Amino acid sequence: MSQEIQDSLLLFREIYPEIVEFLEEKKTPKFRIKQIQHAIFKEYITQFSQITTLPKHLREELDEKFNLETFTLIEAHKTSEITKMLFKTFDGQFVECVIIFHNDNRRTLCVSSQIFCAVGCKFCATGATTFKRSLTTKEMVEQLVFAQRYLKNNFEEEVTNIVFMGMGEPLLNFNVVKIALQVYNSQDYFGIGARHITVSTSGVLPKLKEFIQMQEQFRLAISLHAPNNELRSEIMPINRRYPLNDLMAMCDEYVALKNKRVSYEYVLINGINDSLNHAKELVDLMQHRLAHVNLLMYNEHEFSDYTRPKYDTVMNFFNYLKSRGIEVSLRKSMGKDSESACGQLSGHAQKEKDKKNAQQMERSTQAVISY
């Protein structure tokens, strides 16, 4: 067996160890795994019975023993620009991912890596709800399988780009994210080019170093959101542990190694980080760096008191950066009306669940009292 096939099977084992174990126990030839792999990652099947290349008895046995999918789709919010999907996991948690429909025909899937987030950035809906757990490799894979199936069945299209900008800090689940990156990228699996896959991080430096050293040319985005150390520590607590200077040094290392620019995400928040002074500081920070600044207008949500800046303030900020030669774009907030801030749908679903649990607890407490 060639090294390439062996590596490919190793990846399959990482995602579905129980299936591989079962097939090995039955002494099923290795090419059967390749057939299953092809059916899942190229045809997006939902059940083993759909793999007509497998013997009927094997399909039946597999369907009897294993669920291919652990997610249940709870709801999908659709606008002309995005489709946001909310899933319930096997253990009753909520996860969301978003497909973004760009005008130039790109279809970007924004994936989640954790269920809520422990980093606790002050402006973020995901960080405002208690962190539950990290996603498994299978759950990382399922987000893309669902998205591919949805695009294929409804539009005869496919996901062209991936960004890790959904719920969670991907580098705090890096052992799993590392495998997911390979599965998204490998030609035997989803086959999405590394240059079309972006990992966005708030700056978990030890893991960022590991990410930078991966051999593939994955792209890097930094959740920056403040142009100086003091303000960043105030709105993003992780900065107290991994300060801005060290983060920028690591980004410089990425540029030196990969010869690729870094994207810096900067959400403009009214009265917090949107003044002309902040813009000047940001210019100083970006000067002489291979960088692109993505400005976003803050999306108000019920989990924070921060507000959206006025349009003029945003344009002044944007124009100032541009006039100083910074590569900058003003990203449209996708679907302001459709709960598009990451973690909002899940936040609501979690709130509903907590409410139901509280009511149930109250009922059982009353039952105990009356008993």
Ligand code: SF4
């Ligand atoms: S912005 Fe990212 S890192 Fe910060 S709390 Fe939200 S999900 Fe976590």
